[in-house]
Amino acid sequence: MRRLLIGLLLLFVSMCILVRSYTLGGLQSRHAVPVDAATPGASAAMRRTVQAVGYVEPVTEVRRLSFKTDGVIAHCNAEVGRSFKRGEVIVELDGREQVTAVAVAEADLALAIADQEKMESGVNPHQIAAAEHKVELLKEQARYQAEEHRRYTALLTRSSVSTSEHDKVMTEHSQRQVELKQAEAELDHLRHFVRPEDRSVARAQVEAARARLGLARERREDAFLRAPFDGTVLEVLRREGEAARSSDSDAVLVYGDVSRLRIRAEVDERFVSALRLGQKATIVGRGLGTRTYEGRLVVVKPIMGKKTVFSRTGGERRDLDVIQVLVEMPDGFVAPVGLEVDVAIECPPA
Numbered sequence: 001m002r003r004l005l006i007g008l009l010l011l012f013v014s015m016c017i018l019v020r021s022y023t024l025g026g027l028q029s030r031h032a033v034p035v036d037a038a039t040p041g042a043s044a045a046m047r048r049t050v051q052a053v054g055y056v057e058p059v060t061e062v063r064r065l066s067f068k069t070d071g072v073i074a075h076c077n078a079e080v081g082r083s084f085k086r087g088e089v090i091v092e093l094d095g096r097e098q099v100t101a102v103a104v105a106e107a108d109l110a111l112a113i114a115d116q117e118k119m120e121s122g123v124n125p126h127q128i129a130a131a132e133h134k135v136e137l138l139k140e141q142a143r144y145q146a147e148e149h150r151r152y153t154a155l156l157t158r159s160s161v162s163t164s165e166h167d168k169v170m171t172e173h174s175q176r177q178v179e180l181k182q183a184e185a186e187l188d189h190l191r192h193f194v195r196p197e198d199r200s201v202a203r204a205q206v207e208a209a210r211a212r213l214g215l216a217r218e219r220r221e222d223a224f225l226r227a228p229f230d231g232t233v234l235e236v237l238r239r240e241g242e243a244a245r246s247s248d249s250d251a252v253l254v255y256g257d258v259s260r261l262r263i264r265a266e267v268d269e270r271f272v273s274a275l276r277l278g279q280k281a282t283i284v285g286r287g288l289g290t291r292t293y294e295g296r297l298v299v300v301k302p303i304m305g306k307k308t309v310f311s312r313t314g315g316e317r318r319d320l321d322v323i324q325v326l327v328e329m330p331d332g333f334v335a336p337v338g339l340e341v342d343v344a345i346e347c348p349p350a
Contacts, residue, residue, distance in 0.1 A: 049282075049344040050274055054265030054327070056339045058256030060229060066251045067093060067244045069222040078236045078253050084227035091252055093244060095223035102220050105213035112209040116202035122193045131187040138180040145173035231257040234337060258337060261329050263295060265343040266307060266322040274347040275300050281327045285341035293333055297345065299326035 071093030078090050152169040155161040235254035238244055244252055263283060267275060277300060283293040301324045327343060335341075 048274075048347050048349055050267060050271040050347050052265040052267045052325070052343040052345065054263045054341055054343045056261055056335045056337055056341065057264050058231070058258050058337060059260040059262055060231060060257040062234065062337065063228065063231075063255045064251035065090070065225055065228070065253050065255050066246065067091075067222065067225055068246055069093070069219065070243070070245045070247075071095070071223060073238055073240050073242050073244055073252075076236070076238070076240050078233045080233055080236060083230070083232045086227055086229050088227050089224050090227055090233070090255075091225040091238070091244075093223040095220055098216070098220040098223055101216040102213070105209070105216040109206070109209040109213050112202075112206045116206050119194055119198055119202045122190075128187070128190045131183065131190055135180070135183045135187050138176065138183050142173070142176040142180045145169070145176045149173040225252060227255070229257060230259075231255050234258075256337065261333055261335060261337075262298070263327040263329060263341060263343060265325050265327060265345075267325055267345070269304065269321045269323065271347070272304075272323050275323070275325060275345070276347075280346045282344045282346075283327070283329070283341050284344075285339065287339045288335065288341065293329060295327040295329045295333075297325055298328040301325070 073091055074094040075092040076090075084090055148169050152161055152166045156163065156166045232255070233253055234256055236252075237250060237254070238252040263281070265281075275297065277297055279297040281295045281297055283295060284291075304321045304323050307320065307322050325345070
């Protein structure tokens, strides 16, 4: 009887071990990648792989594009699957107010430039020439009155003219001198009509008007949502007539370059030390059918994070930190963006 009980106990323990091994094997098979049949004799250490779950993304990542300013969408050229070249307008806001502001700023700049040119040109050259002729005339009159004054002074000493006549000539001589100085001062004023301070003010006004025009043009440009790079529209979230606000968390459209794809995978923190750039990665998945793809590790992020991609198996741990890696896929790899795949990274033996 005692031997029978011991035998039953041993049988029960053996069954428990078998059940546990089968369960763990089933959980691990969720990410299992077939081993190369050409190397059946390879040791387990040489075939060590790190399992991870990832998803397909464009080489540019998925970009959620939005406007820098508020407005109502007037034109939407975006369609799912349509490609755009860098700089092409995808969506445009109603920018009539910005167009008017640009026109006003352009007129202000033209006016400031005209004022500067007028100021720099100074006085009309014909006006300066007339002033020069006037100075020459007054100089001749002053010279003549000076001669008359000397002659009347000499005659006065000989009592040939009266004192009143001499005084009259002297007064006229003084008046001509004063008129000459006044004309010379007016000519000098016309020649130096533009002061350095006036030039500085005019230049500053032109620069301020040019800056206002640049600001108006930037605000006008903010009404256009342009393609940041050659890519394809993945999703359209706003259409004509809908409001777009810079404060909204929602984007206007989802954009990316799907001409080249890669895999972003999350590796358990326990295997961080085994990751190296250039390691081979095997990609499989339900969405890929029976095909198997091979890629290379091109990025290992230098920062840990929380798990965001889950395999949804019963034994999966969700409390572990992970490190993200990027796997470069070969040419010809085609899959929907966001497709979940299984990743097996070949690592050196522990």
